[in-house]
Amino acid sequence: MAANVSTTNEKTDKTETSQMHSEEKNKPRNGADILIQALHDQNVDIVFGYPGGAVLHVYDALYRNPIRHILTRHEQGAIHAAEGYARVLNKTGVVIATSGPGATNLVTGIADAMIDSIPLVVFTGQVATHVIGSDAFQEADIMGITTPITKHNYQVQDVNDIPRIVKEAFHIANSGRKGPVLIDFPKNISASIFDEALAEANREEELYLPGYQPNIKPNFLQIQKAIQAIGGSKQPLILAGAGVLFADARHELTEFAEKYKLPVINTLLGLGSIHGQHELNFGMAGMHGAAVANDAIQKADLLINIGARFDDRLTGDTKLFAPKATIIHIDIDPAEIGKNIPTDIPIVADAKEALKALLKNDFDGPDTSEWLSYLNEKQQDTPYWYVEDENEILPQQIIEMVHSITNGDAVVTTDVGQHQMWAAQYYKLNHDHQWVTSGGLGTMGFGFPAAIGAQFAKPDKKVITFCGDAGFQMTLQELALLNEYNLPVKVVIVNNGALGMVRQWQELFYDGRYSQSLMPVQPDFVKLAEAYGVKGYRINTMEEAQSILEEALNSDEPVVIDARVKQLENVYPMVPAGKSLDDIVGVKKF
Amino acid sequence: MKRVITVTVLNQSGVLNRVTGLLMKRQFNIESITVGHTEQINISKMTFVVHVADETKLEQLIKQLSKQIDVLKVNDITEKSIVLRELALIKVVSPANLRNEMNSIVDPFRPQIVDTSKNFVTYQVVGQPDKIDAFIELIRPYGIKELTRTGVTASVRETQPVETPQLSILK
Numbered sequence: 001m002a003a004n005v006s007t008t009n010e011k012t013d014k015t016e017t018s019q020m021h022s023e024e025k026n027k028p029r030n031g032a033d034i035l036i037q038a039l040h041d042q043n044v045d046i047v048f049g050y051p052g053g054a055v056l057h058v059y060d061a062l063y064r065n066p067i068r069h070i071l072t073r074h075e076q077g078a079i080h081a082a083e084g085y086a087r088v089l090n091k092t093g094v095v096i097a098t099s100g101p102g103a104t105n106l107v108t109g110i111a112d113a114m115i116d117s118i119p120l121v122v123f124t125g126q127v128a129t130h131v132i133g134s135d136a137f138q139e140a141d142i143m144g145i146t147t148p149i150t151k152h153n154y155q156v157q158d159v160n161d162i163p164r165i166v167k168e169a170f171h172i173a174n175s176g177r178k179g180p181v182l183i184d185f186p187k188n189i190s191a192s193i194f195d196e197a198l199a200e201a202n203r204e205e206e207l208y209l210p211g212y213q214p215n216i217k218p219n220f221l222q223i224q225k226a227i228q229a230i231g232g233s234k235q236p237l238i239l240a241g242a243g244v245l246f247a248d249a250r251h252e253l254t255e256f257a258e259k260y261k262l263p264v265i266n267t268l269l270g271l272g273s274i275h276g277q278h279e280l281n282f283g284m285a286g287m288h289g290a291a292v293a294n295d296a297i298q299k300a301d302l303l304i305n306i307g308a309r310f311d312d313r314l315t316g317d318t319k320l321f322a323p324k325a326t327i328i329h330i331d332i333d334p335a336e337i338g339k340n341i342p343t344d345i346p347i348v349a350d351a352k353e354a355l356k357a358l359l360k361n362d363f364d365g366p367d368t369s370e371w372l373s374y375l376n377e378k379q380q381d382t383p384y385w386y387v388e389d390e391n392e393i394l395p396q397q398i399i400e401m402v403h404s405i406t407n408g409d410a411v412v413t414t415d416v417g418q419h420q421m422w423a424a425q426y427y428k429l430n431h432d433h434q435w436v437t438s439g440g441l442g443t444m445g446f447g448f449p450a451a452i453g454a455q456f457a458k459p460d461k462k463v464i465t466f467c468g469d470a471g472f473q474m475t476l477q478e479l480a481l482l483n484e485y486n487l488p489v490k491v492v493i494v495n496n497g498a499l500g501m502v503r504q505w506q507e508l509f510y511d512g513r514y515s516q517s518l519m520p521v522q523p524d525f526v527k528l529a530e531a532y533g534v535k536g537y538r539i540n541t542m543e544e545a546q547s548i549l550e551e552a553l554n555s556d557e558p559v560v561i562d563a564r565v566k567q568l569e570n571v572y573p574m575v576p577a578g579k580s581l582d583d584i585v586g587v588k589k590f
Numbered sequence: 591m592k593r594v595i596t597v598t599v600l601n602q603s604g605v606l607n608r609v610t611g612l613l614m615k616r617q618f619n620i621e622s623i624t625v626g627h628t629e630q631i632n633i634s635k636m637t638f639v640v641h642v643a644d645e646t647k648l649e650q651l652i653k654q655l656s657k658q659i660d661v662l663k664v665n666d667i668t669e670k671s672i673v674l675r676e677l678a679l680i681k682v683v684s685p686a687n688l689r690n691e692m693n694s695i696v697d698p699f700r701p702q703i704v705d706t707s708k709n710f711v712t713y714q715v716v717g718q719p720d721k722i723d724a725f726i727e728l729i730r731p732y733g734i735k736e737l738t739r740t741g742v743t744a745s746v747r748e749t750q751p752v753e754t755p756q757l758s759i760l761k
């Protein structure tokens with residue numbers, strides 16, 4: 001086990017506080033106690049984690065002063081669960097892992113949270129300060145490793161800094177452009193005795209972060225410029241991204257769009273920022289977005305980007321993106337403005353504040369009736385499509401059925417690949433904070449643990465995860481949690497026996513050379529589920545599909561559904577990587 | 591284009607790593623970097639000389655740096671009237687019969703001799719980077735044994751001309 005740690009500390013003048021459990025009144029509090037208390041102070045109601053040598057003191061403190069702790073079966077499961085939790089509640093997710101391998105197992109999740117702006121506070125154990133840098137047992141330089149993939153990170157050097165650091169971390173994670181903050185916690189610090197008197201003296205201290213003052217309110221003049229541009233436009237278009245969701249601005253977005261009859265399209269991560277079937281919603285844009293949404297971008301004379309970052313999966317070739325449009329870009333992160341697409345009217349602000357400012361002004365909006373009827377016609381003519389197959393179930397049909405059985409109300413998480421794109425296309429969301437997907441990093445193995453976190457966050461909601469047969473196998477060990485914690489998560493494996501998205505690219509761009517993308521040998525997912533005490537179902541035919549999905553999705557129990565679908569189905573439409581949105585292929589006219 | 595950027599930071603552990611790591615991650619090409627304390631406790635200043643492709647890249651650089659929690663201020667001082675200084679230590683082969691010749695050749699640069707031995711002399715030169723470049727070229731034929739440069743640090747002049755032309759050395 002980890003190196004023995006001295007628990008002696010110079011500071012002896014500690015005071016007792018009323019927060020202590022009565023039987024331990026006389027025991028001075030150590031760093032671990034302070035950490036757990038700091039989590040209580042932040043109203044943390046659940047943490048996802050996995051213990052180990054460097055965090056034994058922390059887990060001991062947790063035992064004394066409990067916060068609900070979910071023991072996942074892999075640290076990656078813990079962090080994706082925390083991401084799922086954070087997404088659906090718009091609240092900071094909390095993760096604990098030990099030093100070394102525990103910490104490095106979190107890295108994928110931290111990078112995922114960074115690129116998708118998910119608020120997390122991640123605690124990693126660390127070897128004792130006096131052996132840091134000596135390649136001690138289970139030492140990893142997690143500060144160095146995570147610096148480029150965290151919004152901020154700390155290594156605690158003094159036990160008395162813990163309250164301040166935790167407070168700062170939660171503030172940083174869940175304000176401005178949200179993101180993961182890591183706190184590296186050396187073992188001897190967790191054992192050091194806390195100076196209660198000093199803490200009492202510093203208790204009322206305000207947060208002091210002179211280098212961090214996110215701009216929340218929009219600039220008045222910029223709003224006036226935006227209003228002028230909107231008023232003078234003929235073919236305006238709102239592109240709503242995840243920023244709208246993080247700002248909880250769905251209501252304002254919808255009101256604004258309705259007030260001026262402005263069409264809205266979404267990014268993959270912005271889905272749910274307006275009702276999926278709202279008459280002004282023209283769907284998702286980008287690589288596998290709706291033909292109408294991409295066409296709208298190319299024809300718009302004004303593009304109002306609210307809380308999206310013009311990612312390359314959305315824009316295609318940036319030089320040919322929205323060629324006719326004046327660009328308004330509302331973003332809380334000034335560094336996003338002008339990064340990928342030159343912006344005419346930048347507005348650095350929280351999406352909700354910006355929309356409120358726009359709504360406060362009554363101005364003469366543009367007449368969009370012609371533009372809307374063009375878009376409506378285009379939408380009618382070029383919907384998402386598939387060609388039914390007599391013998392096989394199409395993956396799209398599974399998503400459609402799940403959508404109709406759950407009335408579009410379920411919390412949906414996805415893994416990464418073809419099924420993710422079909423879920424985005426066919427599961428029309430009724431609400432915000434109902435859609436959890438790994439957009440920026442495209443992390444296979446994300447969907448299932450994210451669903452677990454989402455179910456903890458919303459115990460009364462139906463939570464469904466669409467997974468590919470490959471991605472599910474990356475984190476399926478978390479099946480153990482469904483039974484243990486009585487989580488009625490519905491796992492829908494869209495099983496095409498392939499790394500579908502890779503296979504599709506090989507079909508389209510590598511002359512069908514399926515190099516390492518077919519997976520002929522698979523576990524029996526039904527038996528696998530049963531081994532974990534979870535009911536498993538297999539779907540082979542359309543008839544089975546309807547009846548089994550109805551039974552399984554309406555049950556109160558966790559279920560795993562192995563839906564066998566056509567292997568060679570492709571996701572369309574598609575804008576090939578690096579091409580212009582105009583070069584979209586796989587659009588069918590109806 | 592070459593830019594001189596100063597970054598004022600809170601002196602926290604890891605901040606240097608975060609700032610330089612960021613430049614690397616976003617593929618900015620650092621020519622030199624200097625760091626040191628400032629007149630305020632707990633606040634350090636870094637001076638970077640970087641190559642950026644264009645205005646958009648420059649704007650990104652400044653915004654990405656500003657975004658870091660421990661970064662207090664980012665200034666592009668390239669077009670200000672500034673004092674730019676770098677220090678170099680250059681150890682050169684200098685046999686007794688050539689030493690006088692060498693000293694007189696380099697004299698206009700006003701170097702200091704900071705170390706001597708039988709066959710070597712070490713000059714310390716302070717000035718703008720181009721002055722140091724010139725010094726090095728001048729002395730190179732004699733045989734440079736060792737060369738170290740500190741990188742550029744800079745200070746913005748109190749009095750700024752109304753319109754400052756871009757410094758020629760930075761073009």
Ligand SMILES: Cc1ncc(C[n+]2csc(CCOP(=O)(O)OP(=O)(O)O)c2C)c(N)n1
Nearest residue numbers: 417418419444468469470471498499500501
């Ligand atoms: C961790 C990780 N490794 C590799 C990839 C590359 N990748 C993207 S989609 C995909 C195939 C996914 O297959 P599956 O989970 O069966 O889903 P499908 O595409 O068939 O729906 C792969 C390998 C990735 N996104 N993430």
